[in-house]
Amino acid sequence: MATAVKSRRSGPDAPERGRPARPVSPERRQGRAAYVFLTPWLLGLCLVTAVPLGASLYLAFTDYNILSTPNFTGLDNFERMLGDERFWAACAVTARYVFVSVPLQLVFALLLAVALDRGLRGLAFYRGGFYLPSLLGSSVAIAILWRELFGHDGLVNDALAFVGIEGQSWLQNPSTALSTLIVLNVWTFGSPMVIFLAGLRQIPEQYYEAARVDGASRLRQFWHITVPILTPIIFFNLILQTIGAFQTFTQAHVISGGTGGPVDSTLFYTLYVYQQGFRDFDMGYASALAWVLLLVIGAVTAVHFVLSKYWVFYGDD
Template sequence: MAPSVKRPTADRRQGRAAYVFLTPWLLGLCLVTAIPLAASLYLAFTDYNILSTPNFTGFDNFERMLGDERFWASSSVTARYVLVSVPLQLMFALLLAVLLDRGVRGLSFYRGAFYLPSLLGASVAIAVLWREVFGHHGLINDALALIGIEGQSWLQNPSTALSTLIVLNVWTFGSPMVIFLAGLRQIPEEYYEAARVDGASRVRQFWHITVPILTPIIFFNLILQTIGAFQTFTQAHVISGGTGGPVDSTLFYTLYVYQQGFKAFDMGYASALAWVLLLVIGAVTAVHFFLSKYWVFYGDD
């Protein structure tokens, strides 16, 4: 009897159907990600102002960064923002997740209410609201006036302007909090019961049971929030009016890339700046993964 050929034909049909469904994603990958990424890599080695043909200049754009004071200023502002806001945000998110995990009535409401800032935190509307809250006649100064303290213009003071943006990022703790809460729900209650029998306090239970078991989730949130912090743009642009002021105290790296590309029309230099940011994010992520083997504990460890 001749072998059946229906099976290979069916497999080919399923394969073609899979490619049909994948086509929108593949088109998006090529048109929105791969081609612009390759184009920006080429432009990083050119002098290009949009109106003229790109002129290949080699590594001139990257050498220019070494003497660019605003490049170093924006790098410093971004580094401080990431190093301060990300740990504070994760600690605050974990603290609230632990509190909500203790059987708070109306958990669904609180979970949704706390998650809402994560959805709105990067929006223009929230940035405008933040500007009003911390303005010279904003709510913060009004509250201080009630107790006899004269406020200041928090956004116009170089020593406090960046701090207001850090507070804004910490306020968007909802997303990591929900992930932490899901992780807490997976910890067996037997671990805590055994610890209580041994006389361990809640603090010791937290540090010796909760934190070690949650380290994979802490690591996951750390990677996501670090990458997001490096890419922060909207808040600084709205609050500073696109200048990064006062005195470049809110000049985030992404804002400087925007200024070079869409204000100075120096697309070649802006592309080089963008690629440096990509490499830095990749390097920081690689360091996190390397160090994770010393503090992240999985179930089979």
């Protein structure tokens, strides 16, 4: 028995008798600690993101109504989109919303940030107050408030009646329903405004002093100093707000009652995905729609990055 134990310990990898074990290096110890702290995030990434993402990709190629086993149908769901009139209506509504509301929101946020950067007393209070709509803008409560404001008997029509103008039911008119949601998105300008304000604080005052010595007006200072230096921050806000606008759902769902009306004028793409998946229980088609949205967002973001080299200026340019 002793001979067998001795033979198992023999060999080039066997530790020498009496020699202490090699201590663990601080780098390896820190690496192990990092993996321990990253474990919850990695589990969340796999269980909450990666697995559902893979499942939805599989379901996009199936006919699945939750109650039965998924039936693989290939590209049928994607071919169905080509003849789906409501799909194209949702694409048109979402495109108008994104490409109108995002530029307006960024322009309004930048101008207000410039105004607040002029040494306004109580800046922290105003900054917090203007940022608040960004926290509440996507909530159900604000959507309900917006519905009451722009309803037939809402506060907007009361204000118009006070000056002798007869109002209308803004949310029931197909030509104005989407505009009210665009105004709501512009109203949530607080998040990009705070980022713009932080960028303005990093611009050296010497640039403006030199421009004033040369006789440049405030408008010329804004266009030739402020805007070029802020282009990286403008680009950052543009990407974030564009992606967020493509994913807008709560406002349209609450204001239209989940129908996208009137006459599909507020049928956002995400709302149509919701209708297909959780109202009609057509999970296969809803998954295919969701993947198309993901690809569109990726393509639009890629286009922004390609075009950014023509108008975004960094410090080393």
